[in-house]
Amino acid sequence: MTRFASICRALFLISAVAATLSACNKGTGADGAAPAASGPANAASAPPVGVTTVTAVQRDLAVELTATGTVAPLSSVDMRPQLTSVVSKVHIREGQFVKAGELLFTLDSRTDEAKVAQAQAQVARDQAALADAQRQLTRSRELLAQNFISQGAVDANQATVDAQTALVASDRAALAAARVALGYARVTAPSAGRAGTINVYPGSAVQANTTTLVTITQLDPIAVAFSLPQRHLADALAALPGGGAPVSATLPEGASKLEGRLKFVDNLVDPASGTVKVKAVFDNPGGKLWPGAFVNVAMTARTLKGAVVVPQAAIIQSARGDIVYVVQDGKAQARPVQLVHAEGENAAVTGVQAGDKIVLDGRQNLRPGAAVVERSGDGAARPAGAASSAGKKASAP
Structure with missing residues (x-):
C-alpha cells in the first residue's frame, strides 16, 4: 500500500510538471522566446492622453x-610735462570737461624764453655776416671782369658766402628748437574729455616725462x-x-x-x-x-530668415537625439529635430514644418502612436485638432 501511494504521488508530480511546461509553451514562440509586444499597438489601445499643443510658426529669429x-x-591720456620745471599756473578744475587744444597748465618758461632770445640774436648776427659776404662776392666778380683779381679770389669769396648761408640755416634750426622747448611750457589738452584728479599746484616742481599732471x-x-x-x-x-x-x-x-x-x-x-x-x-x-x-x-x-520656431520646452532629449511630438490625426508622432538656435522660450529647429501641432504639456506621458486629447487652458478636454489658447500664447512670436 505504501509503495502504491508513492507511485501515485510520483505520477501526480509528473502531471503537474507537464501541465506547467504546456502553459509556458503557449506563451512562447517556436524558438522558445516570448514575443515582444508592439509599442504602437499598445499605445493605440491605451486610453487617450491629455495634452496641450502649440503651432510651429515660421518667422525671422534674431540670434541675440x-x-x-x-x-x-x-582714449585716456596721462598728461606729463616734457621738461623739468615748476608749475606757474593751473587753468582747469578737477572734473572739468575740456576741449581739444585747451590750455591746462603753464610752466615756468623764463629759461627757455632766454634761450629763444639768444637764438634769435645769433640768427641776426650770422645774417649780417652773410650779407657782408655776399657784398664781397659781388665786388670780387666786378674786379674779376676788369682783370684786377684772380679767379681764385672770387672762388674764396663764394666759399665764404656758402659757409655763412649754412651757418644761418643752422641758427634758424636752433631757434626753432628753442621755440619748441618754450612751447612745452604750455600744456594743452590733446583731445576733448573730462579732467580727473589734478596732482600739482602752482609752485609744484615737475620732472620731464615723469610727473603726472592730470588724466584726460x-x-x-x-x-x-x-x-x-x-x-x-x-x-x-x-x-x-x-x-x-x-x-x-x-x-x-x-x-x-x-x-x-x-x-x-x-x-x-x-x-x-x-x-x-x-x-x-x-x-x-x-x-x-x-x-x-x-x-x-x-x-x-x-538673423535666421524664415526659421521654424517652436517652444524650447517642447523639445525632448532622448537617447537618439532631440525629438518633439507632433499631433497628427489624433495621434502623437515622434519627430526627430535638430536645434538651430535657442532664444529665451523659443527655439529654431529643423525636422518639423510650419503649421505642425507640437505637444507642449503632457509630452512626458506619450509614446509614439498614442491617442491624444487636447486640453484647454483650464484643463477641460477637447477633441484633438482644436487649437489651445495656451498653444497660441506659446507659439506667438
Whole structure:
C-alpha cells in the first residue's frame, strides 16, 4: 500500500510538471522566446492622453547674445610735462570737461624764453655776416671782369658766402628748437574729455616725462568691451564692414539703455575660455556710461530668415537625439529635430514644418502612436485638432 501511494504521488508530480511546461509553451514562440509586444499597438489601445499643443510658426529669429561688459574710454591720456620745471599756473578744475587744444597748465618758461632770445640774436648776427659776404662776392666778380683779381679770389669769396648761408640755416634750426622747448611750457589738452584728479599746484616742481599732471579721459563717444564665443566670430567679422552689429548696453539697475555698434574684434581667441574680445562704441552725451562700470550687453549676431520656431520646452532629449511630438490625426508622432538656435522660450529647429501641432504639456506621458486629447487652458478636454489658447500664447512670436 505504501509503495502504491508513492507511485501515485510520483505520477501526480509528473502531471503537474507537464501541465506547467504546456502553459509556458503557449506563451512562447517556436524558438522558445516570448514575443515582444508592439509599442504602437499598445499605445493605440491605451486610453487617450491629455495634452496641450502649440503651432510651429515660421518667422525671422534674431540670434541675440548676452554678456557682461566693461565700459572703457576710447582714449585716456596721462598728461606729463616734457621738461623739468615748476608749475606757474593751473587753468582747469578737477572734473572739468575740456576741449581739444585747451590750455591746462603753464610752466615756468623764463629759461627757455632766454634761450629763444639768444637764438634769435645769433640768427641776426650770422645774417649780417652773410650779407657782408655776399657784398664781397659781388665786388670780387666786378674786379674779376676788369682783370684786377684772380679767379681764385672770387672762388674764396663764394666759399665764404656758402659757409655763412649754412651757418644761418643752422641758427634758424636752433631757434626753432628753442621755440619748441618754450612751447612745452604750455600744456594743452590733446583731445576733448573730462579732467580727473589734478596732482600739482602752482609752485609744484615737475620732472620731464615723469610727473603726472592730470588724466584726460574721453567720455563721448565711449566703448564697452566684452567677450564673444568663438562660434560667433565669423558673424562678428562679417558685420564689421557694414557698420557693425547692433549692440545694446543696460546698466545693472536697469535705469537706462543705450544703443551702439560693434566696432572692434580682437585678433586672438583666448585658448583658455574659447572667447574673443570685442568692443562696441556708444554715443554718450549724458555721461550715463562711466569708465570702469559694468553693464549688461546684448548683441544681435545675425538673423535666421524664415526659421521654424517652436517652444524650447517642447523639445525632448532622448537617447537618439532631440525629438518633439507632433499631433497628427489624433495621434502623437515622434519627430526627430535638430536645434538651430535657442532664444529665451523659443527655439529654431529643423525636422518639423510650419503649421505642425507640437505637444507642449503632457509630452512626458506619450509614446509614439498614442491617442491624444487636447486640453484647454483650464484643463477641460477637447477633441484633438482644436487649437489651445495656451498653444497660441506659446507659439506667438
